[in-house]
Amino acid sequence: MSQPFDLLVIGGGINGVGIARDASGRGLRVLLCERGDLAEHTSSASTKLIHGGLRYLEQYEFRLVREALTERERLMRLAPHIIWPLRFVLPHDAGLRPAWMLRLGLFLYDHLARLKALPRSEALRFDRTGVGAPLQQRLTRGFAYSDCWVEDSRLVVLNALDAAERGAEIRTRTTVESARREAGGWTVTLYDAERRQRESVRARVVVNAAGPWVGETLLRTLAVEARPKVRLIKGSHIVVRRLYDGDQAYILQQPDRRIVFAIPYERDFTLIGTTDVAHEGGPGPVRISSEETRYLCACINRSFERQIGPDDVVWSFSGLRPLYDDAAANASAVTRDYVLELDREGPPVLSVFGGKITTYRRLAEHALEKLTPHLPDMKAAWTGGAPLPGGDMAGADFDRFVETLSADYPFLPAATARRLARAYGTRAGHVLGDARAPSDLGEIFGGDLTAREVDYLVRHEWARASDDILWRRSKLGLHMDREGVARLGRYLAAAPVGSVAQRP
Template sequence: MTSSFDLLIIGGGINGTAIARDAAGRGLSVVLCERDDLASHTSSASTKLIHGGLRYLEYFEFGLVRKALQEREVLLRSAPHVIWPLRFILPYDKGLRPAWLLRLGLFIYDHLGGRKILPATTTVNLQSGPFKGQLRSRLTKGFEYSDCWVEDARLVTLNAVDAHERGARIRTQTTVKTIKAMHDGYEAEVYENEKSSTIHAKAVVNAAGPWVEDILQKMKPGKSTAELRLVKGSHIVTKKLFDGDHCYIFQNSDDRIIFAIPYESDYTLIGTTDNPYEPSDRVVEISEEEKIYLCESASEYFRKPVTPLEIVWTYSGVRPLFDDKNSDASAVTRDYVLKIDEFSENAPFLSIYGGKITTSRKLAEHVLEKLSSYLKTKSEPWTRDAILPGGDIKDADFDEFYEGLKIKYSAIDFTILKHLGRAYGTRAEKLLENCCGNLGQRFGPVLTEAEANYLVEYEWAKAADDVLWRRTKSGLHMTPSEQFDFKKWFEKTHRPNSPTTLDEI
């Protein structure tokens, strides 16, 4: 059986889903194939920021920073339930970058992208107010500036949901086994649930992230892989290290920076590292050296030292960067590069190197622009002013929206209600209406049977971990016993013909 589409997208991370959304919205027939789950690799392993990348100014990446800063407020308006403003504290530490240089950099950061919503930089006293007692006594002065938080895996899913509702077909757990050029496009053999099918497409977008060159090898064995640079970034999560909604950005003596960010109410997220990664390493996980590095770097600033014993969770991801031949992994460009091959006459095979969550919408626009001479679309660029599913919150005011939810659904635990509001925005009401207000069994503090059923029906959740660690972060708040109970329930409820497999618990 062969299905025909205008566009085949390989990869269900932020780039792939953003392109699927944009393309479907322009009237193209689109199919997206993801080998695993949506956002199951790099796109759920970020520092979870929508930001310009302050440190990239030192590498004179002004174009990248400007592009990212312009996108901050575009994305903030489109999804105020999963993206919201943060204030970052950058301490001045004598012996590192001078205060005047920090202030100059932040002045440029404030003005480079046409900021309209987010507040400007201010100077703060680190020994008073909400910062008092948090940092070492030598740190008395700092600068406070704006960026945004994002629930990264949820942003990926929202793009996929919007793409689907505009006509795209989203196929997870679907592996592209072979792909070959035809006289009128490309033909891919794909496997889903051990069943083979064929996809014919006029064009292909290779958004496979760290596996972008592997997909190219399927198309043209022996093609050079010299353009890909893999860099591993790892994060640690500890119990909450400080009170307040503010975040910290710390300079290291090795010229790198790390962030310390309030996370999931009860925790602090610290990251990231930048280490070369070789495919032969196979497992993508934090090393003991990285744990020590992040703990020691944070301890240089926090009054109370951070030790590996305080780590409650870690995650790591591999960034598929374009190799600009820089010897320092931290300095390799984070901008994206789009490469087109014509393996079939007048049929594009576009591969994506690099990119950031912040610039994913803009990247999708550029991809459609590159493909415009091959595929005739029915409309012009449209995503800049569009709202993502659940983001149609009045005046993008989440707090006011949540107060309305509390009034309307006063019988529901407000902790659960806020979780649903943050995860689904206005579509939380759809979830609540589907279950008639009966959320069913509760797993841990906020995860319920009704939410898990919704994720299976509307958001391609096919395994318990899809729910626990990507669609939500409920796994972080649950005991091993609670996770076991949920996995057992999930296997029984949503995979009735499959044996229960709980070996990983």
């Protein structure tokens, strides 16, 4: 058996990779196991926002909102390629929340943030601004405020990549089949689905960041007798052809007191979501229901001049949020805050419940704080000032970087240069290498995806299947036809499988 790991992390979602990255940078020997692909489930099914959570103020979640707003400002600096500002328009709808309540909530939202990198909220008269053009004429006024967009799956992959470059082992398609406590640590049986091999490893501490499977992992895999405290809430989104001009997003109040976002997406589309539906079954892949689709269409039709129906949906996605069970009666009211539970009955296991993508970095810091007595040689916290891979742009000036990339690779169409800059930041050159003409990039599968980029994703970012590339490392699936997808599948089937991502 190999040398014991300090930390075994179960789960390749945002919380798992965030903890693995932080721990590896503190000098710990880390192994992360994900039985599928990175971000395959909840972490790729978010609304793709880095935000404080305006609506959480109604639930008096002031600590969570303040922490999230602080993290919003920090993450903008650390990953300017995949995180950027987004202006939201909030129409005032008579009969729903009164204008004074919206104004008060936005005042708190502005002032709970300690840093001021984004513009503050403002009141709007829609007859004086173009942002009112898509809305129904009965909506005459509202407000605007700022939050941020994030490429959620890429945030996960970049954390894993940084962890690997700092010494962590990241194993995808690897299941933790069983684990038992022994003197001095855990003995764990792993199954590598790609190689069809089992392996036994040892770890001093286990972190259970299995997302929707956190309760199942605790009881069945780790054999820890504890009442599962996870509540599964399904959230679904739909994507339609672009509903309006402009870069602004809309946050729409609903008669059931929920809110629904309409957000510019992938240039040609609008993302609409999300639902909050209690999930009564076990953890696993989920799909949007016809009722959810009709609900989201109705939310748009209540506010926009342009009307949509289920036939307008070009893509949808759903995920299970593993929220901490606080016994709230309404699914929308369940806390989005995170809870970390440490079981010390022998070698420790830390289980992660709840959380939101915005606060993953602080969650990781808090998790390692809890584990400090069990890992006394761990170094100090460090992630608050360390850019994610590709985020080390001078002054976090993304537009200037795009100009530099275009100058270095003048044969690239402007849209392709911008997409590659968004996806890879300062590492876009690692993808393009010594290419001096389009032909140097190899086969084109569609949506400007080339063989050279695919090779990079397989070699360095754990991509194995078409979905890994088209729906998680990117959203190019929206821009490709079936023939292109089939050619990509054949190309990947012929690619050699590597066990560990290699440094560019």
